[in-house]
Amino acid sequence: MRVLKFFIGIPLGFLLMAGLWFALFQLQLGAPSASSQWVDDVVQKKMQIAQRIQPNADGQRILFLGGSNVLFGIDAKRIGEAMAVPSINLGLSAVLRVDEIFAVAKKNLKPHDTLILALEYSYYHFNDNFSSIEIDYILAHDVDYFHALPMDKQALMMVEISAIRLFGGLAAKAFSPEKSLGTYKIKTINAYGDETSNARSTMPQAYIRHMLEMKALSHRLDEKDKFWSLYKDFLQWCAAHQVRVLVSFPSYLYFPEYEQAEQRRFFDGIAAWHRKRHIPLLGNAYDFMYQYEDMYDTRYHLNDEGRRKRSDKIIELLKRQAVMMSTSPTR
Amino acid sequence: MLFNSIEFIAFFLPAVLLVFYLLRFSQPLWVSVSWLVVASLFFYAWWKPAYLLIMTASIFFNYGIGIYLDRLRSGRFSVLCVGVIGNLALLGYFKYTNFLIDNVNAHLNFDFHVQTIVLPLAISFFTFQQIAYIVDTYRRKDREMDFLRYCLFVTFFPQLIAGPIVHHNEMMPQFAKRLxxxxxxxxxxxxxxxxVIGLFKKMVLADGVxxxxxxxxxxxxxxxxLSFFEAWFGSLAYTLQIYFDFSGYSDMAIGLARMFGIRLPINFDSPYKAQNIIDFWRRWHITLSRFLRDYLYFPLGGNRKGNMRRYVNLITVMLLGGIWHGAGWTFAVWGLLHGSYLLFNHAWHDLRARMGFDAGHSTWLGRRFAQALTLLAVIIAWVFFRSADLPTAISVLSSMFGLHGISLLHGLQAxxxxxxxxxxxxxxxxxxxxxxxxxxxxxxxxxxxxxxFLVALLAPNTQSMMRYYKPTIGVYNRFGVLTGxxxxxxxxxxxxxxxxxxxxxxxxxxxAAAPSEFIYFNF
Known part of the structure; x- marks a missing residue:
């Protein structure tokens, strides 16, 4: 009899645990986790800055959009002064999925804005898979995104969540708000949205060692990746809302391997895709590759010296192309 | 097919169990045994059908040697030698040829070329199991005349891929018993x-860490x-990964066999609770330790020929045990390290005995210190076991010993x-x-x-929790209950x-992800 009860208990336990798991999941939804707090702080601060900085008398603004390569590697203040156009660093974090980045941009763009896109190369491979840090952010700070997902994706996310993240979320719900973890602090972002904590003079030796030990990554371009359909939609939205789009490239740690034919196909392929659609480009991928001396703590993050070089390059390219004089928005 | 894959749990296992019990009660014994052999061969062939040829050849060879050893009255030792050498040659060819040639080329400036030889799955396990069988047959401790039953002894899928390494005479009589x-x-x-306990250990705990x-x-x-803390953290994490991976595998194998009414030998007994390295090897991969003791250490003379010979034997056995895990210098160093640990451990016991200390008496604090020291020694050895090569292991250990400096939190500087x-x-x-x-x-x-670590050090293990159901062939107390x-x-x-x-x-x-292989599947 006991053995029979044992066998009855197995499906019962399975269902009970499933129910408990999903209940706990629902309960912690929207609770700010410490690990994703900095990303949300960045998003909120960038939204405030974008709302505060208004267009000039000609109705112009420049917004730089991307992940943290833009956050760390663009000096919007310097560019704005050089171009005499109010400029905003809308660089966020690559923890955000590319459609989340586009959603933030859509909330902050106005007609006649100039949007300079410099997306991380990893975004060009973007697909439907969710990494644990993406799930972490979505569950904590982008519940609408979660609810907008198809049911199968929602269910997958419910079971993919780790127990530590689940209970961390519940703890955050009970004792919120959690403090931000990690080395980055929101207070070092200036009034234009530029991250200013990346001074070369004070950066730890470990960061330099870390750069020296890095290896080249292999990239490939495949228009079947989900990125491209999302990207096309976003570009159409910009055209419909009279937002002028210029496409640039992220700051990136240089490796000689990137000069090889196979890798060139990727970098040149991005440029070719835009040229084919008459979308203006600001430089090429190699213009924004830097030696380790100019990098900060990741292969995308510049230090202040690298940021100065990149910003000067962008100023030069903007002036040369005189894109600000152009009148027709990108189609 | 992995024990932790959907195809195994949802399809293969239920089908094999159902047909086995239907045949077991309706047909003669050989029919259900045949079914298990066929199912086990299918299970093995799932990875690569070509491997089946190698395993089948090995089965035929060892069965033949066993028959000869049973029938012959003289010249039996020569037949045994042929059997052991044949098995070692097979293992040596597949496991060590590339390693040997690479080293000869590197150190003697030769330029031999051999294509990469892929290691057939489970070859280390089924070879050792069959060596044990022919040695036992030679010693007249064992015999098997029925080819089908012999096949089942070698191929029984719960223990085929990564053990436990079973003796013929502890498993086969169980199949013959009336159900x-x-x-x-x-x-x-x-x-x-x-x-399910094993599945949980593997999929949640081992893969999680x-x-x-x-x-x-x-x-x-x-x-x-690596930073000091990264190196320590990685090593501690691997120490736990391999613990729960192998413990989980052993539990799954034992649980699967039990579903067919078969008890396998105990293979894993909370090794991180060991208070010295001798104790550790009585708890970690118990059936391999038993094999090395019975078929290598004892034949070499064990401890019967003086202390010096005993130490040489220990080092030799552990070195070979290390190389059995993989053809690489890291495994050799891992084996040598454990051999050295055992040597020191025995020498320490001898010294204490000579000084008149009671070996069985120690304080609580002394026992905890001994446990911590043992665990530390094991963790350091795991670095070699896990590293891709010796320079990697030395780099990780250098960081662990602070030779690359110690880096603390930014904020502490203030x-x-x-x-x-x-x-x-x-x-x-x-x-x-x-x-x-x-x-x-x-x-x-x-x-x-x-x-x-709390679980590994404090929680009771599966055998201990299950002791009233006699989960394994193990040590039982006078009430017939497994100790624990x-x-x-x-x-x-x-x-x-x-x-x-x-x-x-x-x-x-x-x-969330495709099932990962068990670490011991690589050996």
Whole structure:
């Protein structure tokens, strides 16, 4: 009899645990986790800055959009002064999925804005898979995104969540708000949205060692990746809302391997895709590759010296192309 | 087919069990045995059907040797030698040819070329199992005339891929026993319980902590200099990964066999609770230790020829045990290290005995210190076991011993005076962050490592919890109960619910990622 009860208990336990798991999941939804707090702080601060900085008398603004390569590697203040156009660093974090980045941009763009896109190369491979840090952010700070997902994706996310993240979320719900973890602090972002904590003079030796030990990554371009359909939609939205789009490239740690034919196909392929659609480009991928001396703590993050070089390059390219004089928005 | 894959759990296992029991009660014994052999061969061939040829050839060869040894009255030793050499040649060819040629080319400036020889799955296990069989047959301890039964002894799928390494005479009589229909539900319940505990250990605990070990060792293998804390963290995480991976595998094998009414020998007995390295090897991979003791250490003379010879034997056995795990210098060093540990351990015991200390008497603090020291020695040896090559292992160990400096949290710098900072700088203490390479989310990793060490060091193991159901062939007390204490598992509704709940959590991991291989499948 006991053995029979044992066998009855197995499906019962399975269902009970499933129910408990999903209940706990629902309960912690929207609770700010410490690990994703900095990303949300960045998003909120960038939204405030974008709302505060208004267009000039000609109705112009420049917004730089991307992940943290833009956050760390663009000096919007310097560019704005050089171009005499109010400029905003809308660089966020690559923890955000590319459609989340586009959603933030859509909330902050106005007609006649100039949007300079410099997306991380990893975004060009973007697909439907969710990494644990993406799930972490979505569950904590982008519940609408979660609810907008198809049911199968929602269910997958419910079971993919780790127990530590689940209970961390519940703890955050009970004792919120959690403090931000990690080395980055929101207070070092200036009034234009530029991250200013990346001074070369004070950066730890470990960061330099870390750069020296890095290896080249292999990239490939495949228009079947989900990125491209999302990207096309976003570009159409910009055209419909009279937002002028210029496409640039992220700051990136240089490796000689990137000069090889196979890798060139990727970098040149991005440029070719835009040229084919008459979308203006600001430089090429190699213009924004830097030696380790100019990098900060990741292969995308510049230090202040690298940021100065990149910003000067962008100023030069903007002036040369005189894109600000152009009148027709990108189609 | 992996024990932790959906195809195994949802299709293969239920089908094999159902047909086995139908045949067992309706047909002569040889029919159900045949079914298990066919199912086991199918299970093995799932990876690569070509491997089946190698295993089949090995079975024919060893069965023939066994028959000869049984029938012959003279010249038996020569036949045994042919059998052992044949097995070792097969293992040597597939496992060590590339390693040998690479080293000859590298150190003697030759230029031999041999294409990469792929190691057939489980070859180390089925070869050792059959060597044990022919040696036992030679010693007249064992015999098997029935080819079908011999095939089942070698191929029985719960223990085929990574052990436990079983003796013919401890397993085959169980198949011959008359089955009692009333006992089948209990065997199934016990088997499912043990299997799900193993599945949980593998999919949730071992794979969960692996995400903190793998990036650290991968980074070290491509030349990244690890921080002091990263190196320790990676090593601790791997120490737990291999523990739960192998413990989980052993539980799953034992649970699966039990579903067929078969008890396998105990293979894993909370090794991190060991208070010395001798004790550790009585708890870790018990059936391999038993094999090495009975078929290598004792024939070499064991401890019967003086202390010096005993130490040489220990080092030799452990070196060969290391190389058995893999053809590489890292495994050789791992074996040598454990051989040295055993040597020191025995020497220490001898010294204590000579000084008149009672070996069985120690304080609580002394026992905890001994346990910590043993664990530390094991962790250091695991670095060699896990590393891709010797330079990687040396780099990881250098970081663990602070030879690359010690880096603390950025924020701590503010708490020290300039003089103190200068002094710390002289001793290579920096403030670049504890985990400056950013290899993994070590914040959650700390919780994992701490929690899993608590489980490994304090929780009762599966055999101990299941002791009233005699889960393995092991050490039983006078009441016929497997020795052990603490929490007792029961076959009732509550424990059924626990099994169901644990199974759900394991299932969530299936959806998150493809099942990962067991570490011991590589050997």
């Amino acid at each position: 009692c229909k009333q006992k089948i539900p209990l065997d199934m319940a016990v088997g499912i319980s043990i299997f 692996a995400v903190y070990a793998t990036p650290v060792f991968d980074a070290a293998s491509v030349g990244v200099t 708490y020290f005076s300039p003089v103190q900072l200068q002094w710390m700088h002289a001793y290579h203490i920096r403030f670049d962050g504890m985990f400056y390479n950013g290899l993994a989310d070590f914040n959650s990793g700390i919780i994992w490592v701490f929690a899993l 204490s603490g929490m007792r598992w029961r076959i009732n509704m509550l424990y059924g619910v626990i099994v169901g709940g644990a199974f759900f959590i394991a299932c969530t991991k299936w959806l």
